[in-house]
Amino acid sequence: MTCLSSVFYVNNFTDEEINAEHGSKFHHRQANESGFFDKLKEEVELRKQMNMAELNDLDEETRIEVEGFRTGTYLRLEVHDVPFEMVEHFDPFHPVLVGGIGLGEENVGYMQVRIKRHRWHKKLLKTRDPIIVSIGWRRYQTIPVYATEDCNGRHRMLKYTKEHMHCLAMFWGPLAPPNTGVVAVQNLSNNQATFRIIATAVVLEFNHAARLVKKIKLVGEPCKIFKKTALIKNMFTSDLEIARFEGAAVQTASGIRGQVKKAAKEELGNQPKKKGGLPREGIARCTFEDRILMSDLVFLRAWTEVEVPCFFNPLTTALQPRDQTWQGMKTVAELRRENKLPVPVNKDSLYRPIERKARKFNPLVIPKSLQAALPFASKPKDILKRKKPLLENRRAVVMEPHERKVHALVQHLQMIRNEKMKKRKLKETEKRKRFEAEKAKEEQVSRKRQREERKERYRAQDKQSKRIRKGP
CATH class of the missing domain: 2.40.30.10 (Translation factors)
Structure with a gap:
């Protein structure tokens, strides 16, 4: 009960009384703080004047040892091992800035x-x-x-x-x-x-x-093809390089994917050899998803490390006359311009239209033993065209007068049926169009009626809400 009564008592204060009380406390605290700072400033100033009075009685060398060099004091710097060009081409109108660097x-x-x-x-x-x-x-x-x-x-x-x-x-x-x-x-x-x-x-x-890297694409071509394995040449230069790329993914121009296995030496057979009878290096054994062709190109996409040149050339502008411009290493473009050399053009890098001939693949051949085990839906049903027509197609058919009349009657009936079907389709199309037009009109009228109903409902709800807000 005491707590509640005390809260009720505090809440009985007016805003003006609370503001007056807080304002007086704030101004009092601010006055105390300003007085404390002023007192500290006076003590610092007094101590400074006492130090100055004591230092003024000392000689210059002792004062420098105690106080250090004062602001505005002139110094003399002695710099050793300076090139004579700096003294020879020194210009007093260009000041020399002296600074220091860190240990790192x-x-x-x-x-x-x-x-x-x-x-x-x-x-x-x-x-x-x-x-x-x-x-x-x-x-x-x-x-x-x-x-x-x-x-x-x-x-x-x-x-x-x-x-x-x-x-x-x-x-x-x-x-x-x-x-x-x-x-x-x-x-x-x-x-x-x-x-x-x-x-x-x-x-x-x-x-x-x-580690800076850049893209590299190695291109090779097959020199010997087995079922799904091939020997690739002109992609690597040594067996050591093949060992570096073992397990790398390769792909042919036609999209057949593969993998580098190892260097091929024992499988070369009658392949050309180097001088001395040793087998040629740089031929890799690769496996693919499917059998590749001798005309396929094989690509290996990889990343190679880029070395940053260890070169820097300090500027020695202070060691030459001011009217000369410092000249350092020139760019490749400047060297070509001076020596009047044309920009080398790589024909393989030029954009040109690519004409690819459509490849003709051999037809799929299913063995007869496998065809017998397949269900009827999966069996091949392509009937090859006969080179020579059948005897019924080669001989001339001469119809009797009665057969001719029957054949003409069947053709007339077929023509009448086709005309009826055509007229029926036209009527159905027109009927569908009329039905869709009527349906669109009904939907438009229905949407308009629903919109009016919603307006009336919202208007009634708005009136009711206004009446409730006004109260009795």
Whole structure:
């Protein structure tokens, strides 16, 4: 009972009294806090003035040892092992920034970055084209390999960067910590007609052992065919390579699937041999779902690892005159342009219309012993056409006058029957159309009546609900 009465007593306060009480407590607490902070500030300032008074009495060297170098103090740095070109081509109008790097940034290794082509750069970036990257305190030229991560975690190499999306890039160079910004350019020339920055990126991982792969298709042809086994040549170069691909899936151009078993040496027979009498290597034994033909091509689709070039070239712009442009490794396109070399064209890579001849398969032959055991529905019922017509078809049939009259009468009756059936079908079609038209009209009238009934019902329900809300 005490609890209930106390709750009832609290609820009897008015809102104005509660607000006034809370406001006074809040202002009182705020005043106390501001006074505490002011007191702390006064103590800090007093201690600072006392320290300054004590330090002013000391000489400069002792004060530096106690306090350290103050802001705005000039320093003299001595740098050893500087190339003489930097002193010779030093320009005082270009200041030199001095900075420090962490211990982890002194090593060299692979870095993985998330890169995106700049939207103002007109061309896509090509894998293994040298670029100049600026990461932290360093600028150097490197050779990136672009890739994308599939849904199964595989890093698949890209020949070019994506149009409007991010992709991954792996390159070799001095390491930088994750989340470091990267800016990439193609060259340092200021006389470019297009936009200069080609891409922006951010470092994801360094010393990353990501395995980049790309698709590979090995093509071979059969050299000897057994029932469902065949020896495939020109697909592998050695028995060691066949051992690497044992159990891999293969497929013919006609769609027959198979599997690589092992290297075939004892089954070659009269196949050509290498010099010295040893059997030729690189011939694999494969099994298929069905017997293949000698004209079939056999494909093996696999993934091969891509190596990232271990190359980086630091920029030495401070070791040459300012009016010269630093020149690093050139791209393949620039070398072709300078030497006036045409772009090589692979005829197999050109798009051309493919004309495939329809293959004619041999007819299905069921042994007679198996036909006897089959049910009647599954037995072959194809009657072959006779090369020579039967005697009844070869001889001329001369009808008697009575037979001719009977034959003409049967033909007339057949014609009358066909005409009756045609007229009956036309009448049935017209009757069906009339019935469907009448049915559509009835459905339209029925829908209209149902719509009116629903309107009346909803109107009555609305009136009743309004009457209930108003009350008596």
